[in-house]
Structure formats: C-alpha cells, structure tokens
Amino acid sequence: MHVLRNGTVVDADGTREADVAVEAGEIIAVGDVGYGDAETDVSGRFVAPGLVDSHVHLMMDGRPDVASAIAESDFEHAYVAAANLRAAVEAGVTTIRDLGAPSTLALDAGTAVAAGKLVGPRVLACGENVTMTGGHGHWFGREADGPDEVRRAAREQLKRGADVVKCMATGGVLTEGAQTGAPELTYEEIEALVDAASAKGVPTAAHAHGREGLLNAVDAGITSIEHGTFMDREAAAAMADAGTYWVPTASALFNIVDNPDAGIPASAMAKAEASAESFVTSFDHTAAEGVTVAMGTDAGTPFNYFGDIPQEMGYMVEHGMTPAEALEAATVNGAELCGLDDVGRVAEGYRADLVVLDSNPAEDADAWTDPEHVFADGVHVV
Structure with missing residues (x-):
C-alpha cells in the first residue's frame, strides 16, 4: 500500500x-x-x-502541416504515438480518447498501455473516423457514402473493439478543400452510425463546426459534439435538451491562430482565423443553456503538443469557465463521456x-x- x-x-x-x-x-x-x-x-x-482528454490524435506530432504525415508508414506513426503517450502522462493526463488514427493504431496503443508494454494514459479509441468520400480527415479515416455504407463502416470499427465511434459531420480546418462549417455526412448517414454504435452500447462523437451539421448530429443522437465552432444559441439549446456533451478543443484553434508564420498551410490558417471569433461565443451559448462540457484538446494538430494538454484548462477559464468548472470538465465529465464510472x-x-x-x-x-x-x-x- x-x-x-x-x-x-x-x-x-x-x-x-x-x-x-x-x-x-x-x-x-x-x-x-x-x-x-x-x-x-x-x-x-x-x-x-488525473486529467481526462476526450479528444486527441495519437499519430500526430504537432507539425505545422499534419497532412504531410500521409507519406509516412504506420510504423512511424506508432513511434509518434508512443512518444505522445509518455508526454501526456508526464503532464498529468491519465486518460485519453483518440478520435481518429489509421487502421488499429490507437486501439493497439490502448492494448499496449493496458498490458504494461508502454507507459502512458489509459487509451480509449474510435479506430478510424468515418467520413464521406474526400471528406474531412479522409486521408486517415474510413470513407463511406450513404446510410448502409456508413453503418458498415461503423460496424467495422466496433468489430475492432472501438470504445467510441466517430464521424465527420462537417468540413474542417486542416483538410485542403473542405469548407469548415459545411455539412458533410447527412442526417440519415449519422443516424445509421449512431444506430450501429447504440446496438453495442458504444458512445459516438461527431466532428462538427457548422450549425447545420451540428444539429444533424444532435438530432441523430450523437453523444458528443467536437469543436462546435459556429454554434448558436438554438444549437446549444438543442444540445442541452438532448444531453449532448460539448468538447471545445480550444487548443486546436488557438495554436493555429497564434502561429501565423510557422509553416501552417495558408488555407488552414485562413479558416482558423475566420473561425476564432465565432468559437468564443460558443462558450457563452453553452454556459447560458447548461450544456455539459468535457475537456478535449485535439492534441497532435499544429503546435498542439501532448505535453501541453493542461493548457486547455487555461483556455477554458479565459473564455468564461471557473477553474472549478474546468476541473470538473477535465475529470468527472470527461470520464462520464468516456463511459468510465471509476475515473475522475x-x-x-x-x-x-x-x-x-x-x-x-x-x-x-x-x-x-x-x-x-x-x-x-x-x-x-x-
């Protein structure tokens, strides 16, 4: 003892x-x-x-252009993941939820930590995120079109042992050609994904910046909204009514905006800068409507390092939460979102x-x- x-x-x-x-x-x-x-x-x-980070990408290393990793092998990604695990746990992060990595990389990382082969936080993972053909994150995700194909893609992740099933409801900042707030997967497609995950008792997550895609995800029964950049009061109210969690990932946005001349692709920088003002008001809307917040960083995105995960607490407080509320978001709320009743x-x-x-x-x-x-x-x- x-x-x-x-x-x-x-x-x-x-x-x-x-x-x-x-x-x-x-x-x-x-x-x-x-x-x-x-x-x-x-x-x-x-x-x-210990902190619970509900949104990370273990195979990313904070480089300015994350898409450049497409040319690297799964072995290289695994080395990055091992280093990220060590950095996170040394920073006081004891549970992470990986929301998208190639093949079974993040799922295998969780198994390795649990077996004592790697030092790191407890890992929950989605396997591959489900996205439309050519959609946000397509280069490391599972492309699928139409409800039947999306359902199959979700079931593939569940077969692999996914702890959460993640989809891309809208475009995103870091995918060339994607429109940040534009809907990608349809309501019917997201509903099929939720139905497949719910049959196994597994929670779901939706990358969603824009209002329409966010509401599609909430109406379809998604468990958590990731980012929520262009959320308005109506969207926040819908989330509160449905009991949908919000994972803000402020670190992802501000680590782009704060590094304008550091090699981040121009298209990503322009989209991030256009998103920043709207994102700040999302905190006001969720606070007013009583949306439950779980801490997440999107660690691995540009200049968003695993060893710096605790900085998210400062961002949350800077945008209106009290330190006690940030503590709750990063411990018990994150644990509950991840389905853990003995953590936090x-x-x-x-x-x-x-x-x-x-x-x-x-x-x-x-x-x-x-x-x-x-x-x-x-x-x-x-």
Whole structure:
C-alpha cells in the first residue's frame, strides 16, 4: 500500500484534508490512513484526479502541416504515438480518447498501455473516423457514402473493439478543400452510425463546426459534439435538451491562430482565423443553456503538443469557465463521456489516477503546470 500523506484532496466533490492510500491500481482509502508500505509526504500540496482528454490524435506530432504525415508508414506513426503517450502522462493526463488514427493504431496503443508494454494514459479509441468520400480527415479515416455504407463502416470499427465511434459531420480546418462549417455526412448517414454504435452500447462523437451539421448530429443522437465552432444559441439549446456533451478543443484553434508564420498551410490558417471569433461565443451559448462540457484538446494538430494538454484548462477559464468548472470538465465529465464510472475522482474504489500539484486546481487553472507526482492506474510515473 502506498500512502500520499498530509495533502489536500481536491476534485469535483470539493476540497478536504486527507491521506490517500493506493493499492493494486485502486484508491483504497481517503482520510486518516495508518501505516503504508511506502509513503510520499505531500504536505502543503494538492492531490487531484488525473486529467481526462476526450479528444486527441495519437499519430500526430504537432507539425505545422499534419497532412504531410500521409507519406509516412504506420510504423512511424506508432513511434509518434508512443512518444505522445509518455508526454501526456508526464503532464498529468491519465486518460485519453483518440478520435481518429489509421487502421488499429490507437486501439493497439490502448492494448499496449493496458498490458504494461508502454507507459502512458489509459487509451480509449474510435479506430478510424468515418467520413464521406474526400471528406474531412479522409486521408486517415474510413470513407463511406450513404446510410448502409456508413453503418458498415461503423460496424467495422466496433468489430475492432472501438470504445467510441466517430464521424465527420462537417468540413474542417486542416483538410485542403473542405469548407469548415459545411455539412458533410447527412442526417440519415449519422443516424445509421449512431444506430450501429447504440446496438453495442458504444458512445459516438461527431466532428462538427457548422450549425447545420451540428444539429444533424444532435438530432441523430450523437453523444458528443467536437469543436462546435459556429454554434448558436438554438444549437446549444438543442444540445442541452438532448444531453449532448460539448468538447471545445480550444487548443486546436488557438495554436493555429497564434502561429501565423510557422509553416501552417495558408488555407488552414485562413479558416482558423475566420473561425476564432465565432468559437468564443460558443462558450457563452453553452454556459447560458447548461450544456455539459468535457475537456478535449485535439492534441497532435499544429503546435498542439501532448505535453501541453493542461493548457486547455487555461483556455477554458479565459473564455468564461471557473477553474472549478474546468476541473470538473477535465475529470468527472470527461470520464462520464468516456463511459468510465471509476475515473475522475479521488475516492475509494476509483482508479488510482492521481496528480500532486503545488496549488489548488479548483482555484488556479495554471496549477496543472509541471506536476510534482503523477500516478497512472497506480503506477508512479513522475
């Protein structure tokens, strides 16, 4: 039994002085804990749950032009994924959800982490994202047209063991020729995808920037909207009514906009700049309508590095959320979106995903920078 002694526990349930005892990857006690086989004194520090990033791309490395990776082999992508896993967990991220990678790359990464072959966060993955022929992300996705073909594409991912099924409801910033807000998959196609996933009890995610494609996805029963850049109040209200999660991925947009002369393709830069103002208002709409937010970064996109995932907390606070709300979005909300009922809190019976910080993350969004200790599923990583 390893005991974190004399710290202040902080999670979505509040702040309290308590020891935390960990054994066999599980939190077995929170409170006054007796002698442990190993002890770490965390006096004056804060013990928080590890972060859950609900939207990453393990095979991307933050290069300015992500499409240049199309010329690289799956072996090269796997090396990138291994490095990204290590960087993420050392930054205090203990669960990630990969929303698109070639073939079974991300699914295999999850298996490797679970087997102890790689050090990294717990990995949930969609396999290949489902997109229309020539649609956003087509170069690493599963192209499909029409409800029957989309249903088949979704079932292929489920057969591989997908934890979530992801589709492209609209165009995107990083695909040459795609219109960011324009609908791509139709309502009927998205409905077929949701139906296939629901039959297996698997959640769904939709890349959706524009209002029409976003509403198609919500009406079809999608579990989470990724990005939501051009969301208006009506769209936010529809999401709230349906219980649809929003994963903002502010890091993806601002790491493009903030690097104008760094080799990002001109078309992507123009689309990102045109999206920025609308994206900011999305936070206002979701707050007003009570949409549940789960933290996600789209890590791997230009200048959006896995080791910098905690910066998303600052972006969320900068755009109107409190640090406590950002903490909740990045822990319990993300865990619930991913279907995990034993992740995201510092409580008995939960997985021992723990981060020791110098300041209170419920009061300071920058507290996540440079954690002193990280435990991932009970393994003392940092």
